[in-house]
Amino acid sequence: MNFVLIFLITIFSLSLFFYGRSKTKSISVENNIKLNALPKFYGYYLVLWCSIPALVFLLVWSLFEPVIIKTIIIETAANQGAIFNDTNEANLIYEKIKAIHLGTYFGDIDSILKESAISYAKFINLFTNSKIVLIFGIIIASVIYSLKKIKNNNKAREDVETILKGLLFVSSLIAILTTLGIIFSLLFESIKFFSVINIFDYLFGTSWSPQKAFVRDASAITADEYEELKDAFGFIPLIAGTSFIAFIAMLVAVPIGLFSGIYMAEYASMKVRRVSKPIIEILAGIPTVVYGFFAALTVGPFFRQLGESFGLTVSSESALAAGLIMGIMIIPYVSSLSDDVINSVPQSLRDGSYAVGATKSETIKQVVIPAALPGIIGSVLLAVSRAIGETMIVVMAAGLAANLTINPLDSTTTITTQIVMILVGDQEFDSPKTQSAFALGLTLFIATLILNFIAQRAVKKYREKYD
Amino acid sequence: MSDIKIKSKNLNVYYGDKQALFDVNLDLNEKEVTALIGPSGCGKSTFIRCINRMNDVIDICKVTGNIEIDGIEINDSNLDVVSLRERVGMVFQKPNPFPKSIYDNISYGPKIHGKGETKNELDEIVEKSLKKAALWEEVKDRLNEPGTGLSGGQQQRLCIARAISVNPEVILMDEPCSALDPIATAKIEELIDELKKTYTIVIVTHSMAQAVRVSQKTGFFHLGKIIEVGKTEKIFKNPDNKMTQDYITGRFG
Numbered sequence: 277m278n279f280v281l282i283f284l285i286t287i288f289s290l291s292l293f294f295y296g297r298s299k300t301k302s303i304s305v306e307n308n309i310k311l312n313a314l315p316k317f318y319g320y321y322l323v324l325w326c327s328i329p330a331l332v333f334l335l336v337w338s339l340f341e342p343v344i345i346k347t348i349i350i351e352t353a354a355n356q357g358a359i360f361n362d363t364n365e366a367n368l369i370y371e372k373i374k375a376i377h378l379g380t381y382f383g384d385i386d387s388i389l390k391e392s393a394i395s396y397a398k399f400i401n402l403f404t405n406s407k408i409v410l411i412f413g414i415i416i417a418s419v420i421y422s423l424k425k426i427k428n429n430n431k432a433r434e435d436v437e438t439i440l441k442g443l444l445f446v447s448s449l450i451a452i453l454t455t456l457g458i459i460f461s462l463l464f465e466s467i468k469f470f471s472v473i474n475i476f477d478y479l480f481g482t483s484w485s486p487q488k489a490f491v492r493d494a495s496a497i498t499a500d501e502y503e504e505l506k507d508a509f510g511f512i513p514l515i516a517g518t519s520f521i522a523f524i525a526m527l528v529a530v531p532i533g534l535f536s537g538i539y540m541a542e543y544a545s546m547k548v549r550r551v552s553k554p555i556i557e558i559l560a561g562i563p564t565v566v567y568g569f570f571a572a573l574t575v576g577p578f579f580r581q582l583g584e585s586f587g588l589t590v591s592s593e594s595a596l597a598a599g600l601i602m603g604i605m606i607i608p609y610v611s612s613l614s615d616d617v618i619n620s621v622p623q624s625l626r627d628g629s630y631a632v633g634a635t636k637s638e639t640i641k642q643v644v645i646p647a648a649l650p651g652i653i654g655s656v657l658l659a660v661s662r663a664i665g666e667t668m669i670v671v672m673a674a675g676l677a678a679n680l681t682i683n684p685l686d687s688t689t690t691i692t693t694q695i696v697m698i699l700v701g702d703q704e705f706d707s708p709k710t711q712s713a714f715a716l717g718l719t720l721f722i723a724t725l726i727l728n729f730i731a732q733r734a735v736k737k738y739r740e741k742y743d
Numbered sequence: 744m745s746d747i748k749i750k751s752k753n754l755n756v757y758y759g760d761k762q763a764l765f766d767v768n769l770d771l772n773e774k775e776v777t778a779l780i781g782p783s784g785c786g787k788s789t790f791i792r793c794i795n796r797m798n799d800v801i802d803i804c805k806v807t808g809n810i811e812i813d814g815i816e817i818n819d820s821n822l823d824v825v826s827l828r829e830r831v832g833m834v835f836q837k838p839n840p841f842p843k844s845i846y847d848n849i850s851y852g853p854k855i856h857g858k859g860e861t862k863n864e865l866d867e868i869v870e871k872s873l874k875k876a877a878l879w880e881e882v883k884d885r886l887n888e889p890g891t892g893l894s895g896g897q898q899q900r901l902c903i904a905r906a907i908s909v910n911p912e913v914i915l916m917d918e919p920c921s922a923l924d925p926i927a928t929a930k931i932e933e934l935i936d937e938l939k940k941t942y943t944i945v946i947v948t949h950s951m952a953q954a955v956r957v958s959q960k961t962g963f964f965h966l967g968k969i970i971e972v973g974k975t976e977k978i979f980k981n982p983d984n985k986m987t988q989d990y991i992t993g994r995f996g
Contacts, residue, residue, distance in 0.1 A: 545802070624839035628902065630800060631833035632852035632909050633825045642851065647842045 277404060281334060281411060289326035292419070296322035300426060313433035321432040324439050325422035330415050337407055345399050346370055353392045462721060465714035472708045473509050478715065481510020484678035484689075486698060486709040509712050511719065513678040517595070517688035521674060522663040524599025524684060525606055529663075530656055532603075533610025540611065541618035542640055553615070560608040568672030571601035576673055583685055593675035596684040602669050606659045613658065617651030617735075618644060650734045657731035661724040667692035691720050748773035748913065748943045749794060754808035754818075756789050756798065756967075763789045765967045766808070771960070776935060776944045778954035778975065781964035782995070787947040790964070791915045794945065795831040796824045812913070829856055832906030833915040837922050838898035840890035840905075845882050848890040848901055849873060852909040868908055875941075876904035877934050896927025903934065907942075914938065916946040920953065932957050951991055955979055963987045 297319035304311045311318075350366050353373070360366045369389075375381035376393040377400075385393075426432065470478070488508040536556060540549055576597040583590030621644050629639040645652070675687030676697060698713040749771040756764040764786045771777045779787040789798070796817065798804040810818050817827055829852075840848050849869045850859070859865035869886070873879040878900040882893070890901050899919060906914055916935070920928040935944060935957045948954050954961050954975060961978040963970045963986075971984045982988045989995055 622839070624835060624837055625841060627797065627800065627833075627835060628839040628841065628905070629851070630797065631795065631828060631835075632855070632905060633828035634851075634855050635825055638855050642855075643841050 278334065278338060281408070282331070285327055285330050285334075285411075285415070288415070289323045292322040292326050293319035295319075296426060303427065312431045313436075317432040317436050318426050320436045321426065322419070322422050324436065325418045326415055328439070329418050330411050333411060333414055334407075337410075341403055341407075345396070345403065348399060349373060349392060349396050352395055353388060356388045356391055358388050358392070459721070462714055462718045465711055466718045468706075469708060469711035469715045473505065473712070473715075477506050478509050478511050478712075480512065481507055482512045482680060483507045483510045484513045484694070486694070486712055505708065509708070509715075511716075513680040514689065514691045514694055514716070515719075516680055517674070517678065518664055518690040518692075520682065520684075520688060521595050521599045521602065521670060521690055522660060524596060525602035525663045526656070526660060528600055528603025529606035529610050529659055533607045533659070534614050534652065536607070537611040537614035537618060538640060538645075540615045542636070542644070553612075556608050556611055558608075559605065560612075562605070564605065564666065564668040565672070567601050567605050568668045571597050571669055571673035575601055579685070588685060590685040591675065591687040593673060593687040594685050595674060595681075595688045598670050598674035599684070601673060602663055602666055605666070605669065606663055609659045609662060610655055613655030614648070614652050617648045617655065620651075621647045650737050654731040654735035657727050657734065661727040661731070664690075664727070665692065665720065665724055667696060671696050691716050695720075746773045747771070748812065749945075750809075750811045750814075751790075751793070752809040752811075754790070754793060754806070754810060756786070756793065756807075757805045758801070759803040763967050764793075767967075767969050769962055769969055769972060771943060771945060773943050774939060774941070775960060776939050776946060776958040777960045777962065778958035779945065779947045779962050779964060780949070780951065780954050781970075781990070783949075785964040786967040787964050788917050789967075791833075791917060791945050791947055793818070794913065794915055795828050795833055796822075797833065799824060829909050830911050831913040831915060832909065832911035834899070834902050834906050834917065834919045836918040838895060838902050840893070840898050840901050842889065842891055844887045845873075845890045845893070845901065846886040849904055849908045852905060856909055858909070872904040872908040873901075875907050875938070876900045877930065877937075878904055894927070896923050896930060899923060899927070899931060900934065903931070903938075907938075911942065913943045913945070916944065918947050918949060921949065928953070951979070963990060965990070 293316075297315045300311060300315045300318040303309075304315075350370055353369060354360075358369055360369055369392075372381060372383070372389060373392045373396050376385060376389060377396050485508050488505060540553060540556075544552065572593070576592050576594060579594055579597050580590040580592045625643050625647055626639055629643045634642070670690045670693045674689060674693060676689055676693065677687055678689050678694070679686055681688055695713045695716050698709060698716075703710045747770045751767055751769045754764055754767040754769075755762065767786075767790060769790070779790065781787050792798045793806055793810055794812075794817075798806055806818055808818065809816055812827075812830070816822075841851065843851070846869055849872050850865050853859045853865060853868050859868050870879060870883075873882065878897060881897060882888075882901075890898065893901060899922075903914075903919075920931050923931065932953065935946065938944060946954075946957065958975045960972070961975040962972040963978065963982075963984075965986060971978065971982055971987045973983075978987060979991055982991065
């Protein structure tokens with residue numbers, strides 16, 4: 277229903293564009309007056325006036341309709357003698373009524389439920405009909421109002437500009453508010469977690485085994501129980517595992533990415549560049565889950581076999597395999613970003629170096645790379661934050677055991693893997709185990725935020741110098 | 744009459760399909776300043792970039808014909824461009840100091856050519872080059888500050904010092920004053936006057952007055968061809984060619 281309405285509103289307002297444009301043209305010709313704006317602005321003016329109020333109304337209505345209907349239905353059900361003690365039970369009855377209305381309820385239906393379902397259907401009908409009537413009313417009113425304005429040759433251009441500015445402002449406001457919402461939801465859940473688990477036990481604990489806290493009500497933990505829980509949420513093994521895998525990834529990605537970036541920017545001919553740059557960038561387009569397969573099914577077992585032939589014990593889920601594949605995934609980020617920064621080093625610097633008799637590699641090593649260094653550092657830091665936040669590859673290839681190890685052949689785990697593990701499946705929402713996922717998320721968020729901030733500062737500092 | 748240092752014979756340059764120089768024959772004298780004038784896009788810069796083979800950097804550029812320095816052909820694919828550029832330094836239109844300290848800007852060239860093996864020797868080269876470029880007094884107390892922090896005129900003198908640091912025989916200057924104010928320009932011109940005692944200098948300029956002030960010989964380029972070459976005095980007082988006359992009196996260009 278709503279989609280049909282949106283479609284109709286769109287079609288109607290778009291057709292008004294042509295009407296408004298030709299109408300104002302004829303007005304100006306007939307009365308021989310100079311318009312305040314180009315005819316197309318009057319067209320836009322009509323479109324905006326016709327669509328925005330109706331769409332905003334539709335949005336607000338759709339937000340409140342279910343709430344209002346629910347309140348009314350629950351009240352009538354209560355009046356008819358339905359019994360419920362708290363909001364949960366009330367919700368349950370409301371869901372039953374809805375299911376009866378849709379024909380998907382297969383339990384026993386007593387008279388109260390039946391009556392309620394009938395009145396539910398009535399209310400739905402009533403609301404839908406009045407919605408349609410109101411929307412058309414709004415459209416007609418706003419079209420009449422805006423047509424009148426147009427006939428008076430108003431300043432349509434200024435008005436359209438103001439409305440567009442408003443729309444753009446609302447869009448950016450939504451983006452900012454969403455971000456804030458995410459941060460606050462993380463923050464509140466984390467505060468709940470830290471009210472149970474001491475933040476120092478979390479930050480400096482060296483063992484991670486959250487299953488210890490499974491189905492335990494967070495509000496009723498005694499001092500003895502806390503002693504037991506204390507070493508369930510140690511963050512150190514996770515950050516160690518995360519950094520370790522990210523480090524292996526960087527060991528792969530930075531040299532290969534940087535060198536390929538240098539090759540692309542300085543040595544490759546236009547032809548080679550045209551072909552090979554997109555090919556490297558394809559790597560960035562492969563879904564990480566596919567990298568995960570590759571790591572878990574091909575690279576992991578390969579390392580195990582290789583290790584066994586040397587007489588080493590290699591776990592089939594190893595930090596090495598996960599880090600290696602993650603590094604390959606990150607190569608295009610490093611190579612494409614460093615290619616860009618190297619390209620934006622002015623040719624005049626290279627000329628200056630050649631002119632004193634430096635060779636190409638001397639010029640690159642001593643002039644181009646130092647000049648591009650802040651940008652290169654920025655690109656590496658962005659890659660690091662990417663590696664730290666990467667989830668799918670490590671879930672599939674790095675393992676789950678929170679080993680505090682620096683043996684790359686051992687399995688280890690990361691922050692993101694643990695978040696996935698904690699939140700997969702049915703969860704008690706108030707157990708510290710579940711809440712710990714939010715604390716991990718918050719920590720990860722802060723870590724990547726700091727990295728991105730430093731990276732952007734570095735890149736910016738570089739830009740200021742040459743633009 | 745001094746000796747001929749650089750001699751070009753039937754020099755042609757192509758950028759892709761477009762020919763930029765047509766059969767340029769030009770002799771440049773040793774320890775003299777030769778000014779190249781002409782309207783924009785006439786091939787002056789292209790010509791001087793042939794002398795230190797800077798056109799090699801541009802993929803689509805092709806050079807045919809001969810250029811000799813001291814009688815040795817340099818437009819030869821077997822020639823070592825590194826040692827050529829050690830002998831033929833260049834100063835560019837826009838000052839282009841490296842994003843390094845003043846000291847490192849100067850010591851860069853000597854280091855890559857293996858000159859100045861000890862710190863003392865390098866210090867000496869740096870000091871000598873900066874003194875020759877008349878910059879020493881202004882920067883001697885801040886050699887470790889970045890070269891990009893200097894004023895435009897100082898940066899250009901830093902670039903001249905950088906070119907001098909490897910002790911070349913020829914210095915090419917591609918409109919070295921076009922980005923500078925009159926005072927900085929006057930300083931550079933004074934410097935050129937001083938430098939010609941040691942080096943053969945070729946300067947591309949759009950300023951007729953500058954050509955008159957600094958050069959002994961002037962060549963007028965138009966549309967990739969050399970129209971007239973001669974003593975600066977003669978070119979500006981009594982040119983043979985009508986086109987030269989028109990250009991120097993400002994009737995076109």
